Amino acid sequence: MKSIKAIVLGGGLATILVMIMAFIDMRQRKTIEKLQNTENSPGFAVVELFTSEGCSSCPPADDLMEKIQLDNKNKQIYILAFHVDYWDHQGWKDRFSSPEYSGRQRQYNNWFNLRVQYTPQVVINGKTQYVGVDQGAILKAISGNLLQKSNSTLNLDTHIERNELHVQHETTSIEKNTELVLALVQKYAHSDVKAGENTGKQLSHVQIVRKLANIPIDTNTNNTTTIELPDDFNKQKWELIGFVQRESNGEVIAANRIDLPQNLASLDR
Secondary structure: OHHHHHHHHHHHHHHHHHHHHHHHHHHHHHHHHHHHHOOOOOOOEEEEEEEOOOOOOOHHHHHHHHHHHOOOOOOOEEEEEEEOOOOHHHOOOOOOOOHHHHHHHHHHHHHOOOOOOOOOEEEEOOOEEEEOOOHHHHHHHHHHHHOOOOOOEEEEEEEEEOOEEEEEEEEEOOOOOEEEEEEEEEEEEEEEOOOHHHOOOEEEEEEEEEEEEEEEEOOOOEEEEEEEOOOOHHHOOEEEEEEEEEOOOOOEEEEEEEEOOOOOOOOOO
């Protein structure tokens, strides 16, 4: 009789747990939908994810970024996925990884006074950092930053010549000791992982940073920067995200994006 009661009790607890998880998931979906459909937000949210295909804890964070990006109509949410390279020694080399992105994460850890470099990590507007699976805190931070108006502005314009992207950038109401960060972003990708912690998994990625340029600025500027395009540029969907960041503490004070054309038949390499 005791064993039957234990089974019934265990089944009841399992049912309650499933109901709680379903409720949490429903609340998060509603929060994401609200963020996606907010128009004319006074502020913005630059969401940087540090991730790796070699990290077993990272896929849920990648999934969260995909949920936010999917059907997103809020142009003030800027998602960037930086694939770090320090997981590559675990048996699987992430084809999107770069030591440059690991260095960017180290810079954030210096700003945040963190001793440990870890994935998945999410940084929002350069001001706050979160474990990448803490969905509730991340969504709350995005929502809060969308309400904070910035007086600084960034305008972008682009054109392509041969295998180079020429970016004209203009900033206004910019402080001294800031830098412009330009990220060439591949919007979608899938990978079949054949080794390491995610062996056998098909991973889905969004907003993958493929090229990065850092331009120091001290006052309002109107200038042009050139970025070399990846070899697979014609085969993917891309956008350029730019943002202005304080060199002293990493805070982002302005951001913008521009979609890039696809399948340029005239692109001569």
